[in-house]
Amino acid sequence: MTWYPPRIVALSWGALLGLLALTVFLAYQPLGAFNTVIALIIATTKALIVAAIFMELREHRGLTIAFAAAGFFWLAILLWLAGTDFLTRPQFPPPAIL
Amino acid sequence: MREAQPSFQYATLVQQEQAAQLGMWTFLATEVLFFGGLILAYCVYRYGYADDFAAAARHTKIVIGTLNTAILLTSSFLVAWAGALVKVGFDRLVAGLLTGAALLGVIFLGLKGYEYREEYREHLVPAVNFAFEAAHARGAELFFMLYFVLTGLHGLHVAIGVVVLLAIAHRARGGAYGRQYHSPVTVAGLYWHFVDLVWIFLFALIYLPGRSSA
Amino acid sequence: MKADVETNYLTADYRLRSWFLTTDHKRVAVLFFATITLFFFVGGAAATMIRLELATPQADLVRSDIYNRLFTMHGVVMVWFFLIPSIPTTLGNFLVPLMIGARDLAFPRLNLTSWYLFLIGGSVTLYALFVGGVDTGWTFYAPFSTMYSNGHVVLAVLGVFIAGFSSILTGLNFIVTIHRLRAPGLTWYRLPIFIWSLYATSVILVLATPELAITLALVALERITGIGIFNPRLGGDPLLFQHMFWFYSHPAVYIMILPGMGVVSELVTCFSRKNLFGYKFVAWCSIAIAAIGFLVWGHHMFVSGQSPFAGIVFSFMSFVVAVPSAIKVFNWTATLHKGWVSYDAPMLYALAFIGLFTIGGLTGLFLACIAFDVFVTDTYFVIAHFHYIMVGGMVTAYFGGLHYWWPKITGRLYPEYWARAAAILIFFGFNMTFFPQFILGILGMPRRYHVYAPELQVWNVLSSAGASILALAYLLPLFYLGWSLFWGRRASSDPWHATGLEWQTSSPPPKHNFVATPIVERGPYVYTVDGEAVPQNA
Numbered sequence: 001m002t003w004y005p006p007r008i009v010a011l012s013w014g015a016l017l018g019l020l021a022l023t024v025f026l027a028y029q030p031l032g033a034f035n036t037v038i039a040l041i042i043a044t045t046k047a048l049i050v051a052a053i054f055m056e057l058r059e060h061r062g063l064t065i066a067f068a069a070a071g072f073f074w075l076a077i078l079l080w081l082a083g084t085d086f087l088t089r090p091q092f093p094p095p096a097i098l
Numbered sequence: 099m100r101e102a103q104p105s106f107q108y109a110t111l112v113q114q115e116q117a118a119q120l121g122m123w124t125f126l127a128t129e130v131l132f133f134g135g136l137i138l139a140y141c142v143y144r145y146g147y148a149d150d151f152a153a154a155a156r157h158t159k160i161v162i163g164t165l166n167t168a169i170l171l172t173s174s175f176l177v178a179w180a181g182a183l184v185k186v187g188f189d190r191l192v193a194g195l196l197t198g199a200a201l202l203g204v205i206f207l208g209l210k211g212y213e214y215r216e217e218y219r220e221h222l223v224p225a226v227n228f229a230f231e232a233a234h235a236r237g238a239e240l241f242f243m244l245y246f247v248l249t250g251l252h253g254l255h256v257a258i259g260v261v262v263l264l265a266i267a268h269r270a271r272g273g274a275y276g277r278q279y280h281s282p283v284t285v286a287g288l289y290w291h292f293v294d295l296v297w298i299f300l301f302a303l304i305y306l307p308g309r310s311s312a
Numbered sequence: 313m314k315a316d317v318e319t320n321y322l323t324a325d326y327r328l329r330s331w332f333l334t335t336d337h338k339r340v341a342v343l344f345f346a347t348i349t350l351f352f353f354v355g356g357a358a359a360t361m362i363r364l365e366l367a368t369p370q371a372d373l374v375r376s377d378i379y380n381r382l383f384t385m386h387g388v389v390m391v392w393f394f395l396i397p398s399i400p401t402t403l404g405n406f407l408v409p410l411m412i413g414a415r416d417l418a419f420p421r422l423n424l425t426s427w428y429l430f431l432i433g434g435s436v437t438l439y440a441l442f443v444g445g446v447d448t449g450w451t452f453y454a455p456f457s458t459m460y461s462n463g464h465v466v467l468a469v470l471g472v473f474i475a476g477f478s479s480i481l482t483g484l485n486f487i488v489t490i491h492r493l494r495a496p497g498l499t500w501y502r503l504p505i506f507i508w509s510l511y512a513t514s515v516i517l518v519l520a521t522p523e524l525a526i527t528l529a530l531v532a533l534e535r536i537t538g539i540g541i542f543n544p545r546l547g548g549d550p551l552l553f554q555h556m557f558w559f560y561s562h563p564a565v566y567i568m569i570l571p572g573m574g575v576v577s578e579l580v581t582c583f584s585r586k587n588l589f590g591y592k593f594v595a596w597c598s599i600a601i602a603a604i605g606f607l608v609w610g611h612h613m614f615v616s617g618q619s620p621f622a623g624i625v626f627s628f629m630s631f632v633v634a635v636p637s638a639i640k641v642f643n644w645t646a647t648l649h650k651g652w653v654s655y656d657a658p659m660l661y662a663l664a665f666i667g668l669f670t671i672g673g674l675t676g677l678f679l680a681c682i683a684f685d686v687f688v689t690d691t692y693f694v695i696a697h698f699h700y701i702m703v704g705g706m707v708t709a710y711f712g713g714l715h716y717w718w719p720k721i722t723g724r725l726y727p728e729y730w731a732r733a734a735a736i737l738i739f740f741g742f743n744m745t746f747f748p749q750f751i752l753g754i755l756g757m758p759r760r761y762h763v764y765a766p767e768l769q770v771w772n773v774l775s776s777a778g779a780s781i782l783a784l785a786y787l788l789p790l791f792y793l794g795w796s797l798f799w800g801r802r803a804s805s806d807p808w809h810a811t812g813l814e815w816q817t818s819s820p821p822p823k824h825n826f827v828a829t830p831i832v833e834r835g836p837y838v839y840t841v842d843g844e845a846v847p848q849n850a
Contacts, residue, residue: 120488
């Protein structure tokens with residue numbers, strides 16, 4: 001066992017920096033609504049690399065993965081159910097009153 | 099390296115280590131919900147003030163933001179490297195890597211401070227000296243309020259992480275960790291990676307919107 | 313073996329610092345017990361003032377702004393400094409390691425930190441009370457709380473914010489402990505339901521409380537800086553506050569009730585000398601309540617201006633969440649059926665719980681129905697509903713558990729006849745206080761008002777009279793439980809002849825809980841047909 005970083009860790013670092021460059025590049029391309037979607041997809045991919053490789057989730061059992069996912073799942077509930085209100089309001093934001 | 103003993107409530111070191119990891123993951127779940135409330139506010143107001151948010155986001159400093167992201171990603175890499183090494187020895191290198199990661203964290207904070215100062219100069223600080231083009235002022239002020247709270251809260255977490263990493267690095271240098279017992283390194287690493295993970299999303303939400311339009 | 317010959321966790325060390333620097337979960341539980349009892353009486357004092365004022369239709373006891381501060385403090389103190397911590401930090405802290413055969417919680421120092429955070433948060437909130445209080449209601453609705461209130465909003469939310477971290481650490485500790493420190497042979501389906509309930513409670517504590525923290529931080533921020541996150545004049549939406557607040561505060565009510573349900577499962581089995589009917593159902597219903605409880609918060613906002621579509625979604629989910637609670641009630645009833653039922657004080661509390669919780673729960677279903685809710689929202693109907701669950705349910709269960717485990721915690725037996733008398737008095741006082749409030753709600757009396765139409769006085773007088781009985785009844789345990797500490801008969805390790813692991817060690821337990829780690833061989837409620845208990849580890 002040497003002092004080098006494990007290959008997968010070093011490759012992940014490279015991939016993360018590459019994805020960073022990609023997301024910045026794509027942000028400047030006129031893709032309309034897809035800009036947001038793509039930025040979030042790339043961010044999620046980077047997050048999954050950090051979680052799976054740096055945080056070693058790929059080596060852990062379902063319980064740890066469930067714990068890791070729980071916070072995000074519950075955040076999704078918050079965003080989704082609050083969204084059922086904001087997305088279906090007749091007028092949002094509320095009218096500007098002076 | 100001296101023999102580590104589990105605390106009295108644990109039967110084995112492995113059990114203690116598993117408990118510590120589970121505890122940190124639980125804590126990280128709470129952090130997701132802590133930042134999550136702000137993410138909800140961001141999503142709601144971005145939906146309501148899409149153009150204002152795009153206009154406001156264009157005033158964020160993409161160069162500093164990108165640089166800071168690269169810095170945090172690299173610091174995470176160093177911590178992951180240290181986490182792999184600590185299981186096989188190389189105490190001094192582990193300490194050096196953790197210290198390096200902490201140093202990158204300090205640089206991150208320094209750049210953030212510079213960024214805040216520039217934003218102050220450009221009258222982008224709500225409730226202090228905020229001034230924006232009238233057409234987008236309402237949503238832009240909300241954007242920058244969320245920007246300062248989100249990045250400020252994140253910066254606080256980075257600062258705490260720096261202190262933790264330095265403390266763990268110091269103990270690693272003294273030979274406290276090895277193949278049998280290295281849970282503090284793992285657990286501190288989880289926290290640091292999480293701070294990086296939050297930033298990955300903040301970067302996408304703060305620095306990237308609106309770039310493709312003038 | 314006489315209890316005063318061996319040392320136990322109480323006698324192990326008498327120095328003050330051994331209490332204030334303790335990491336023993338049993339001592340931390342006692343510290344919490346003292347603190348929340350104090351807050352119970354602070355909140356009770358506010359309630360006394362409220363009911364005194366409401367005995368007459370005019371505002372003749374206090375001014376309106378003082379009244380606003382009274383009901384706010386009653387809510388803030390009772391919710392965050394009594395109900396939410398109550399069973400988890402007292403009975404939970406004490407019993408979780410004992411019930412799973414462990415020597416302590418996973419993170420003992422974190423446990424002590426939790427108590428200090430609670431103390432600090434409570435002190436800040438009490439300070440806010442003494443310098444003038446806050447008048448926003450415990451719900452801190454924006455923009456009143458952030459822009460217009462002249463109370464000490466920032467201080468009050470700061471106190472709650474700090475106490476929130478106390479909650480989070482307790483929940484974290486329980487989750488890891490239950491996963492990792494179970495004794496050999498203790499599989500998940502052999503755990504007492506009290507543990508399942510605390511696990512479900514801890515999931516809510518861990519996931520909901522941080523969201524409250526950030527919500528309160530934003531309230532403080534808006535109040536201090538004047539930026540318009542929730543202020544419509546500046547482009548914000550007050551409903552964003554309400555969504556953020558209730559995302560925590562609805563699951564919070566399940567934090568309050570789930571531990572009580574867990575206690576009732578323990579009491580009903582022991583005092584029917586029977587296995588719990590449908591153990592797996594009851595266990596998974598605890599989890600279901602916690603999970604579904606996160607999906608219903610908008611039922612607090614039916615008339616707030618949220619979209620009708622959201623209202624329908626939340627209404628539907630609110631009906632769904634009642635199902636697991638109902639399943640539990642059916643299972644407790646089935647457990648009682650053909651059991652050897654005895655009417656010791658803890659059982660009186662358990663039976664009261666089942667009845668009063670059912671009334672509270674059913675009225676919750678009325679409120680889940682939007683058409684009905686529109687009429688009774690913000691009236692005394694809602695107040696009666698949640699007091700039936702919180703007081704008739706939760707506080708009753710807390711008292712039941714306190715009596716049941718009192719011998720284990722203190723090593724003393726309380727005087728049984730005084731305890732039964734108090735339980736019956738509480739039951740009568742409670743119903744007399746809160747049942748008239750359902751009627752008041754239907755008749756249209758708004759909540760948080762200290763003046764009302766004169767024709768409503770008779771119901772208010774009934775309610776206030778009941779409150780005075782209730783107050784007396786709640787003081788009684790203070791006296792006879794306190795008496796028992798010095799002059800009560802010493803308890804054996806298993807005075808109730810129950811089955812759990814906590815009864816297989818001395819009363820009070822030794823510092824490290826068990827002489828030897830128990831090996832578990834069966835489920836938690838095994839009784840023979842003659843009603844003999846078969847302990848889990850024999």
